[in-house]
Structures are given as structure tokens and as C-alpha cells.
Amino acid sequence: MATHHHFAVQFPQVLLLRKPSGFAMLGEQFFTSNKFQYLKAYESALPLHEFLTLHAHSVKAIFSSAGAPVTAEILRLLPEVRLVVATSAGLNHIDVVECRRRGVALANAGNVFSEDVADYALGLLIDVLRKLSAADCFVRQGLWPINAEFPLGSKLGGKRVGIVGLGSIGSEVAKRLEAFGCCVSYNSRNKKPSVTYPFYPDVCELAANSDVLIICCALTDQTHHLINKQVLLALGKKGVIINVGRGAIIDEKEMVGCLLRGEIGGAGLDVFENEPDVPEQLFALDNVVLSPHSAVFTPESFKDVCELAVANLEAFFSNKPLLTPFAAVD
Amino acid sequence: MDNNSNNIIVLMVCPVSNYLEQEIEKSFKVFKLWHFEDKEQFINTHKDSIQAVVGSAAAGADAELIESLPKLEIVATCSVGLDKIDLARCKEKGIRVANTPDVLTDDVADLAIGLILAVLRRICESDRYVRSGEWKKGEFKMTTKFTGKSVGILGMGRIGTVIAKRAEAFDCIIGYNSRTEKPNLNYKYYPNLIDLASNCQILVVACSLTEETQHIVNRQVINALGPKGVLINIGRGLLVDEHELVSALLQGRLGGAGLDVFEHEPDVPEELIGLENVVLLPHVASATVETRKAMADLVVGNLQAHFGKKPLLTPVV
Numbered sequence: 203m204a205t206h207h208h209f210a211v212q213f214p215q216v217l218l219l220r221k222p223s224g225f226a227m228l229g230e231q232f233f234t235s236n237k238f239q240y241l242k243a244y245e246s247a248l249p250l251h252e253f254l255t256l257h258a259h260s261v262k263a264i265f266s267s268a269g270a271p272v273t274a275e276i277l278r279l280l281p282e283v284r285l286v287v288a289t290s291a292g293l294n295h296i297d298v299v300e301c302r303r304r305g306v307a308l309a310n311a312g313n314v315f316s317e318d319v320a321d322y323a324l325g326l327l328i329d330v331l332r333k334l335s336a337a338d339c340f341v342r343q344g345l346w347p348i349n350a351e352f353p354l355g356s357k358l359g360g361k362r363v364g365i366v367g368l369g370s371i372g373s374e375v376a377k378r379l380e381a382f383g384c385c386v387s388y389n390s391r392n393k394k395p396s397v398t399y400p401f402y403p404d405v406c407e408l409a410a411n412s413d414v415l416i417i418c419c420a421l422t423d424q425t426h427h428l429i430n431k432q433v434l435l436a437l438g439k440k441g442v443i444i445n446v447g448r449g450a451i452i453d454e455k456e457m458v459g460c461l462l463r464g465e466i467g468g469a470g471l472d473v474f475e476n477e478p479d480v481p482e483q484l485f486a487l488d489n490v491v492l493s494p495h496s497a498v499f500t501p502e503s504f505k506d507v508c509e510l511a512v513a514n515l516e517a518f519f520s521n522k523p524l525l526t527p528f529a530a531v532d
Numbered sequence: 533m534d535n536n537s538n539n540i541i542v543l544m545v546c547p548v549s550n551y552l553e554q555e556i557e558k559s560f561k562v563f564k565l566w567h568f569e570d571k572e573q574f575i576n577t578h579k580d581s582i583q584a585v586v587g588s589a590a591a592g593a594d595a596e597l598i599e600s601l602p603k604l605e606i607v608a609t610c611s612v613g614l615d616k617i618d619l620a621r622c623k624e625k626g627i628r629v630a631n632t633p634d635v636l637t638d639d640v641a642d643l644a645i646g647l648i649l650a651v652l653r654r655i656c657e658s659d660r661y662v663r664s665g666e667w668k669k670g671e672f673k674m675t676t677k678f679t680g681k682s683v684g685i686l687g688m689g690r691i692g693t694v695i696a697k698r699a700e701a702f703d704c705i706i707g708y709n710s711r712t713e714k715p716n717l718n719y720k721y722y723p724n725l726i727d728l729a730s731n732c733q734i735l736v737v738a739c740s741l742t743e744e745t746q747h748i749v750n751r752q753v754i755n756a757l758g759p760k761g762v763l764i765n766i767g768r769g770l771l772v773d774e775h776e777l778v779s780a781l782l783q784g785r786l787g788g789a790g791l792d793v794f795e796h797e798p799d800v801p802e803e804l805i806g807l808e809n810v811v812l813l814p815h816v817a818s819a820t821v822e823t824r825k826a827m828a829d830l831v832v833g834n835l836q837a838h839f840g841k842k843p844l845l846t847p848v849v
Contacts, residue, residue, distance in 0.1 A: 227674055317679040321702065325649030332643060332820070334650050334813065335659040341812040342805050346798035350547070357820040359638045381701030382642060478667040485663050492662040493655065500677035 213239040214262040214519055217254075217280070220244055220270035222289060224508045228501070232508050237516045240265070254279040263287065263515060266296060274300040285518045289507050291315055291371070293528055294421035294448060309514040312526030313370040314506040315498045320374030322497035323416055323446045324382075326470030327363075329491045330442050331356045331414075336488040356440075359383035364412035366405060366428070367419025367447065368394055375416055387411065390419075405429070409436035414444065421448035431456040440467045446497050449474040458483055461490060472497045540839055542584040543601075546591040548610045552828035556586065559836060575600050584608065584835055589768075589815065590797070592616030598627065606838045608831045611818075612636060612691075614848060615741040615768055622849050629849040630834035633690060635826040636818035641694040643817040644736050644766045647790030648683075648699075650811045651762050652676040652734075657808050679703050684732030686725060686748070687739025687767065688714050695736055707732055710739065725749075729756035734764060741768035751776040754786050762788045766817045769795040778803050781810065792817050 216238050224233065233240075241261060246253045254261075254276065263285040266272050272286055274297045286296055287309045301308055329335050332355040340352055363379050365372045365388040376386045376399060387400040389408040394401070402408035405428060409415055415437055419425055429443070429452040437443065443466060445452055454475040460466045461484065468489035474480050477495055484490050498504075514524050542560045544553065556562050563582070568574040575582075575597075582601050585593045589611040595618045598604060606628040607617055614631060622629050650656050653675045661672055683699045685692045685708040696706045696719060706719040709728040713721040722728035725748065729735055735757050739745055749763065749772040757763060763786060765772055774795045780786040781804070788809035794800055797815055804810050818827065833845045 223671065317703075318677055321649060321678045322653055322655075325646070325653050325655050328642060328646035329650060329655055329659075332646055332816070334646055334811065335656045337813045337816055338650075338656045338811050339660075341800055341814055344805075346800065346814045350798065352814050352816060352819070354819050354821045354824060355816065357639055357822040358642050378701045381698045382645075383638060480662055480667070491655065491659050493658040494662050494667040494672040496654075496658055496672040496675065499672060499675050501674055502677045504674070 213237065215239055215241040215257065215260040216287075216515060217257075217261045217264045217283075218242050218244065218267075219250070219264070219272075219276075220267060222265070222267040222508075224267070224289065224504050227499075228504050228508065232505060233512060235512050235516055237519045238263070250276075251279065258282065263518060265289075265511060265515070268295070270295070272296040272301075277301065277304055277306065285309065285515070285524075287511050287514050288528075289511055291369075292420040292448060294450075298528075307518070307524060308528035309511075309518075309524045309526050310528045311507050312510060314510055315503050316370040316374045318500050318503045319371045319418075319446050319497045320378055322472060322493075323371075323375050323418070323444055323470075324378050326444050326446070326472065326491055326493065327414065327416070327442070328358065330444070330468045330470045330489065331358055331361075333488070335491050339488075360385070361413040362387065362411060363414040363416060364388065364402070364408040365399075366390075366408070366415060366417045366451075367425075368397065368399075369418065369420075371446070372416075372418035375418055384414075391424075406433050406436050409433045409441070410438075412437065413440065414442045417443070417445040417447040417451050419447050419451065421450055425451050427451070427453040429453065429457070431460070434460045434466050437466055439464055442466070442468045442470070444470040446472050449477065454481065461487055540583050541578070541581045542586055542835065543578075543582045544586045545593070545597070546588055548586070548588050549824060549828060551825060552586075552610060552831060555828055555832045556835065559832070560584070560839075579603075584838075586610065586831060586835075587616060589613055589616070593622070594618050595621050598622065598625065606630065606835065608834045610827050610831050613740060613768060615770075619849055627849070628838055628844060628847065630831075630838075630844050630846050631848050632827040632830045633846055635830060636823050637690050637694050639820050639823045640691050640738075640766055640817040641698055643792060643813075644691075644695045644738070644764055645698050645702075647764050647766070647792065647811055647813070648734055648736075648762070649678055651764070651788045651790040651809070652678050652681075654808070656811050681705070681734060682707065682732040684708065684722070684728040684735045685719075686710070686728070686735065686737050686771075688717070688719075689739070691766070692736075692738040695738060705732075726752055726756045729753045729761070730758075732757075733760060734762045737763070737765040737767045737771050739767055739771065741770055746770050747773040749773065749777075751780070754780045757786060759784055760787045762786075762790065764790045766792045769793040769797065774801060781807060 261280050266288045285307045291311045363384045368388040368390045389402045389405045458481045470491040472493040540560050543563045545565045585607045587609045593607045608630045612633045679702045682705040688708045688710045709722045709725045778801050790811045792813040
């Protein structure tokens with residue numbers, strides 16, 4: 203071993219399946235540490251399967267970013283992995299069950315994105331109700347001098363807003379909505395004892411009693427297509443849906459149909475079932491605001507999440523507790 | 533003409549809404565100035581019968597109109613802004629003036645916050661990015677966080693106060709400038725507008741337009757706000773030196789702007805149309821179904837109160 207000392211891997215290796223957005227947006231220097239090294243699968247010419255097999259003995263952790271699912275197959279090829287760190291709050295792209303089975307720890311983005319996502323949800327809501335994007339378009343097209351009457355919007359104050367998923371993001375959304383005079387209620391897996399907003403155990407009933415639904419929950423097997431035709435019809439033709447969770451929480455095909463037929467009143471969507479594909483029928487609608495999954499695209503969020511990811515990895519390699527361990531569903 | 537119990541004649545100087553026209557017509561005879569090609573001749577013909585004028589943010593009653601209507605008793609504007617009415621002259625002649633405060637405060641404040649989010653988070657630009665197919669080519673760009681930012685409010689009246697409360701829910705640091713410091717406010721008062729602009733990232737123009745406040749947001753104020761600063765105007769176009777604003781945006785001396793009002797509505801400076809760091813709205817801060825109805829009801833209520841010899845609901849003069 204002594205003669206190979208120089209060339210032995212000094213630091214534990216953290217696998218990157220895909221180049222994180224943060225590397226490009228902020229710079230790789232924000233992600234480096236003296237406690238571990240990155241192993242960049244995306245820079246290798248080898249097919250992934252071969253690359254992982256070659257490095258199986260040295261990869262101790264996986265740094266998972268959007269668009270790079272951590273599947274059971276990948277975990278099987280990397281038996282030394284004991285930690286997966288995600289740069290998102292939701293872990294729907296990670297085989298959580300397989301991780302649990304193998305005793306692989308999970309860390310996510312904790313609350314670092316909550317403020318930005320909540321701000322964005324409010325921005326989308328005000329835009330849909332007050333028609334900001336449509337009005338901006340109207341002005342840019344030179345229509346204001348020709349057609350003095352732009353259609354009236356709808357007041358925020360007094361609107362009943364149902365939050366689907368009252369976690370960190372949902373709570374920040376609720377706090378902001380209260381300042382606008384909205385009446386907040388929610389649906390969640392369980393009622394939150396410390397919260398005074400009305401709780402609806404059934405999302406359909408929440409929709410029936412709301413003017414607006416804001417989707418803030420995680421995507422899991424239980425929440426896949428949670429917002430289906432029944433829920434949308436319950437929301438009704440003046441109802442507005444805002445999605446800052448994951449596209450697949452809503453039955454997108456049904457929602458498009460409802461919007462086209464006027465069965466719901468409008469939508470503000472930052473996420474879609476098959477990004478970056480967006481149903482083109484939505485492009486003709488001016489009661490819809492579309493956004494390219496950018497609710498967390500601020501320097502603060504990116505810096506905070508990479509600091510957190512590095513801190514989680516450093517804690518792990520120092521045998522200290524994770525800062526933001528992913529908790530099981532409550 | 534409907535069967536009126538009285539034949540009081542109301543002159544509407546600009547279109548507001550069908551609803552307002554219908555409601556006024558229930559109790560009064562209405563002349564609509566925009567239906568007449570020769571406005572001067574029309575006024576000459578009817579000057580001795582017109583007892584009320586109804587206007588809006590777009591048009592009101594200037595000195596010339598007031599002088600030409602000897603029987604004018606009340607000017608009711610469907611707006612909270614009074615810049616289109618010669619208040620001094622009305623006072624002098626004992627003409628009553630009524631506007632529509634309070635009912636629109638929330639909507640205007642909501643729009644101010646909506647504009648801040650739209651500009652900082654590039655929401656309208658994002659919508660265009662998706663619709664044009666650009667998302668298929670690559671991710672969107674970095675935007676600016678709103679929570680925790682410093683917001684400066686020019687004019688801490690009804691609307692400014694409510695904007696401040698909403699911004700507090702986003703943990704913003706609030707400062708303000710107004711003619712006088714307001715007691716019992718937890719926000720930092722800046723007696724000098726340039727100081728306020730130097731110390732905030734987002735400046736919201738929420739004061740009323742008077743002779744003193746024309747172009748109050750001038751080149752120095754805009755420069756003080758700076759290349760990362762954002763200007764939001766939900767007051768009146770003339771409060772901002774529009775020429776300087778355009779030049780600052782084009783030269784990058786100002787980071788962005790959210791504008792609901794312009795100096796010469798409905799004309800918007802051509803140079804702004806091509807900019808991505810601005811959001812441009814056609815004066816819609818009070819434009820919700822609910823609020824426009826409430827405003828119209830208040831106008832009619834004021835007219836009925838005056839001619840019914842009761843106290844005005846929302847008197848100004």
C-alpha cells in the first residue's frame with residue numbers, strides 16, 4: 203500500500219450524477235470542502251453503469267440535484283454509499299424506500315427555500331387575480347391607446363385560500379396571505395395542533411370551500427394527481443389554482459381541460475408534469491401565468507442550499523448529526 | 533330618458549363604466565361629454581343647466597370648465613386622486629368636491645406588492661419565456677429575492693400605510709418620506725427623499741400629485757436608488773420625471789421599474805417596451821370588479837347626498 207500512498211484517494215468521494223445548477227449559477231467554489239472530493243460522473247465518457255462500478259469502493263455519499271434521480275439500481279451499484287444529500291425540499295426523485303431499506307441517510311434543503319417559494323406563490327396569485335402578465339402584454343402590444351378597457355381583475359381581500367400542505371413553505375404562504383386579508387384554511391396529512399386555520403381532512407372539501415388553492419406539498423405516492431377532476435370542479439369556475447409544489451400533484455391533462463372549458467377560473471403554475479414541456483393549449487389563455495420552475499432562483503436560495511449541502515456532507519464525514527435530515531412523513 | 537323624480541343634470545367628462553352611467557341615470561339626467569364632437573359648443577348650449585360634474589383619474593374639472601358652468605354645485609370624481617380638479621377654485625366658489633378614498637386602498641396596495649414581485653422575480657418575463665418556447669433551450673435566469681429587502685415609501689397616507697403593512701409580512705425593512713413625520717409609526721422617517729432612496733432597494737411612489745410634488749422623483753432620486761434599485765409607481769405619472777426614468781433604465785443607472793401610471797396615458801415611452809426589467813400596466817390599480825363597483829356606488833351616493841341636502845359621504849371640499 204505504501205508505494206501507492208500518493209495515488210490513493212485521500213478524501214471520501216461524493217458522487218455528482220449531473221452538474222448542479224448551482225455550479226453554473228454561482229460557481230463551483232461555493233461547493234468545495236476540505237473534507238471530501240466530488241466525483242463527476244457527467245464528465246466521464248464511460249456509460250454510467252460502468253463508471254459507478256469502477257468507483258464503487260470510494261463513493262460514500264451522493265449529492266443529488268434536480269434531474270438526476272437516485273434510483274434503486276444506482277444504490278445497488280454503490281454499496282458504500284451511506285448518505286444522499288438533496289438540494290431540494292422534496293425528494294420525489296430519490297428512491298426513499300430503497301434508501302431506508304439500505305440504511306442510507308437522507309438530507310434535504312430544509313427550510314432554505316421557503317421564503318422565496320412563498321414570495322413566488324404570492325406573486326403568481328396576484329398576477330392571476332389582477333392579470334398583471336396579461337396587462338403588461340396588452341401595453342407592450344400597443345393596445346392601450348386603441349382599446350381603453352382592459353378587463354377588470356378580482357380583489358384579493360376576503361378571498362378564501364386553501365393551502366394544500368402546511369409545511370414550511372405553506373406556513374410562509376399563509377403568513378403572507380393574512381396580510382392581504384385572505385381567509386386561510388388548509389389540507390395536510392394531519393391536522394397541525396398549533397395552527398388556528400380551519401383544517402379540512404379532505405382536499406375536495408377544501409376546494410369546495412375555497413376561492414383559491416395553493417399547492418405547497420411534496421410529491422409522494424399519496425399526493426400524485428391529488429388534484430384531480432373532482433377537486434378542480436369543486437374549486438369551480440371562479441376558482442384559481444397556484445402550483446409551486448410539483449407538476450404531478452395535479453392531473454395536468456384534466457386541469458388543462460378544465461381551463462379550456464372555463465370550469466376553473468385561472469392558474470399560476472411554476473411546475474409541470476413533464477418539464478420543460480408545457481401543454482401548448484395553455485399558451486392561448488390569458489387567465490394563466492406560466493413559469494419555468496424558477497421559484498427558488500435567487501442568489502440567496504442557491505447560496506443557502508449549497509452551504510447547507512456542504513455542511514450536511516461535512517457533518518456526515520465528521521460523524522456528526524446531519525443538519526437537515528429528511529424526516530419520515532408525519 | 534328614464535322617469536326621474538328630479539331633473540338635475542350631471543355632466544360626465546370621461547367614460548368610467550357602464551355601471552356608473554346606469555346608476556347615475558337612475559336618479560339624474562346624464563350628459564356624456566365624449567359623445568359630442570364640439571365640446572365647447574355643447575357646454576355653451578347647456579352651461580346653465582349642468583349642476584354636477586363626474587370625472588375620474590383621466591379627467592376632472594379644471595379652471596376653464598368650472599368657470600363655464602355657473603350652476604355647478606358638486607364635482608364627484610371616481611378616483612381618490614384630485615390632481616384633475618382645481619380644488620382652490622372649487623373652494624372659492626363654494627363648489628363641493630367628493631372622491632372615492634378607502635374603498636380602493638387595498639387593491640392599490642395589492643398591486644404595488646404585485647408589481648414589486650413581478651419586477652424582482654421577473655414573473656411576467658418568465659411567463660413570456662415559457663410561452664415563447666425558450667424554456668426548452670435552457671433554464672431561466674437568477675432573479676432577486678423580495679423577503680427581507682428594504683422598502684422605501686414615498687407618501688405615508690392611507691395607501692402608503694397599507695403597502696407598508698403588507699411589506700412587513702415579507703419581513704421587509706420599511707422607511708418613508710412624507711411632508712411630515714407620522715406619529716406612532718414603527719418605520720424610519722427620512723425627511724429627505726434622496727436619503728430615503730439611498731437607503732432602500734425598492735422605492736414605492738404612493739403620494740398624491742400636487743403642484744409641489746410634480747417630478748418629485750427626479751434624476752437625483754433615481755440615481756440615489758441606483759443600479760440595483762427598483763422604482764414602483766402607483767401614484768401618478770407626473771410624480772416621476774419620466775424622461776429621466778427612461779434614460780436611467782436604458783443606461784443601467786436604475787435596476788428596474790414597475791409602473792401603473794405614466795405622464796401621458798395611454799401613451800407609454802417606446803423605449804420601455806423593449807426592456808425586460810420593467811413591468812408596464814395600463815393604470816389598473818383599482819381595477820377589480822368589486823372595487824370599481826364600490827367606487828361607482830360612492831360617486832352616486834355622494835351625488836344623491838348632496839342633492840338630497842344630506843352630508844357628503846366622502847367630502848374633500
